[in-house]
Amino acid sequence: MxxxxxxxxxxxxxxxxxxxxxxxxxxxxxxxxxxxxxxxxxxxxxxxxxxxxxxxxxxxxxxxxxxxxxxxxxxxxxxxxxxxxxxxxxxxxxxxxxxxxxxxxxxxxxxDILPAIKGIHEFYGESLFSCPFCDGWELQDRPLVVISENERAFHMTKMIRNWSKDVVLCTNGQKVLSSEQRELLANKDIEVIEEEIEYLQGEDGRLRKIILKSGREVAREGGFVTTxxxxxxxxxxxxxxxxxxxxxxxxxxxxxxxxxxxxxxxxxxxxxxxxxxxxxxxxxxxxxxxxxxxxxxxx
Ligand SMILES: Cc1cc2nc3c(=O)[nH]c(=O)nc-3n(C[C@H](O)[C@H](O)[C@H](O)COP(=O)(O)OP(=O)(O)OC[C@H]3O[C@@H](n4cnc5c(N)ncnc54)[C@H](O)[C@@H]3O)c2cc1C
The missing domain is CATH 3.50.50.60 (FAD/NAD(P)-binding domain)
Structure with a gap:
């Protein structure tokens, strides 16, 4: 047939x-x-x-x-x-x-292809997501991270600030921002961390810290990643x-x-x-x- x-x-x-x-x-x-x-x-x-x-x-x-x-x-x-x-x-x-x-x-x-960061799969879908319209409400007003190694970093960070004013952008060693974007984020007290991430730490899928290569620890409770x-x-x-x-x-x-x-x-x-x-x-x-x-x- x-x-x-x-x-x-x-x-x-x-x-x-x-x-x-x-x-x-x-x-x-x-x-x-x-x-x-x-x-x-x-x-x-x-x-x-x-x-x-x-x-x-x-x-x-x-x-x-x-x-x-x-x-x-x-x-x-x-x-x-x-x-x-x-x-x-x-x-x-x-x-x-x-x-x-x-x-x-x-x-x-x-x-979705996630950035090659140790531990990221443990948190993706639990406390790290890719779309704020899908999962922003659940993470609202918490200390959040945007992990982005690409040109979507600025847009995603700007959007996430709609759900929480406490946002940090981690580019995992990449330079993805123009000087104008950098200034706009600084004006909103959004820290941009361009250092490489060593690993993500937390338990039961709940993100707690981002551990940077230098050993610095950044406390965060969740966030978004541009895949x-x-x-x-x-x-x-x-x-x-x-x-x-x-x-x-x-x-x-x-x-x-x-x-x-x-x-x-x-x-x-x-x-x-x-x-x-x-x-x-x-x-x-x-x-x-x-x-x-x-x-x-x-x-
Ligand atoms: C982490 C995450 C959370 C999300 N949360 C939400 C949310 O809360 N709300 C919302 O609205 N959207 C959400 N989305 C987006 C939503 O999942 C997608 O928009 C939606 O699934 C797209 O539907 P689709 O039918 O195009 O593809 P899919 O749902 O991905 O379905 C495609 C299907 O095709 C099958 N397939 C592919 N190739 C073949 C093949 N060759 N032979 C046979 N089968 C094949 C796949 O196995 C799959 O079952 C989320 C996405 C992600 C990544």
Missing amino acids: VLDCVIIGGGPAGLNAALVLGRAKKNIIVFDDNKPRNAVTHESHGFITRDKIKPAEFKRYALEDLKEYSNIIIKNQRVFDIKTENDRFFILTKDGNTFEARKVILATGLT GLQQASPLAQQLGCSMNSMGGIDTDNSGRTAIAGVYACGDNSIIAPAQLIIAAAEGSKAAIAVVGDLVNEDF
């Missing part, structure tokens, strides 16, 4: 796309190897009706909604390649099976999709990529703020575009 659409990725983007396609009577399969970007966290915030929900619970609710639709199949498998032939896509899964589809939605998400961002799957590049300057998949406003029949949604475009509700909305938009394109082709 030729599927109407295959969705790769079962995060909020892919699962919302599935819901919309399912309700449009399309036969689809969602492939998901269940490694969402926010797997390190205990709670998700900012999705109305679902504030403070556990990521696994959010997914369970989504999958329950999809069970109502017999035309939606979920397969917990990684897709490792997609071949194209005569406007058709052949989706190859890890277990050696091939599935044929008319359209493909990439909802594959991103992977490197990487596509969680190489499929977009393999298919020949054009990528934007930040390494995200280029799409039009409806999720269409440069390759006919291939759509992308969710974090993998990197342009939209990374939020569950935005990823879900983008999934919905991409699915509507797929249905529109199928209807136009068949009418």
